[in-house]
Amino acid sequence: MTYRVEDTALERVFELLAEEGFDGMGQALEVLLNEMMKVERSRHLQAAPYERSEQ
Numbered sequence: 001m002t003y004r005v006e007d008t009a010l011e012r013v014f015e016l017l018a019e020e021g022f023d024g025m026g027q028a029l030e031v032l033l034n035e036m037m038k039v040e041r042s043r044h045l046q047a048a049p050y051e052r053s054e055q
Contacts, residue, residue: 009035 012031016024038049047053 009031013028016028016031020027042048045053046055
């Protein structure tokens with residue numbers, strides 16, 4: 001199963017870094033970590049967000 005960070009999250013990261021430079025690094029990291037946690041949760045539950053599994 002392949003997981004991708006949502007395009008909107010990457011766009012937000014690029015916006016933050018383009019607008020604020022290194023000052024936006026903390027917020028950019030926060031966005032990326034939140035997306036990583038969503039992927040980890042989906043893998044653990046074996047279900048995508050808003051999806052139910054038999055388990």
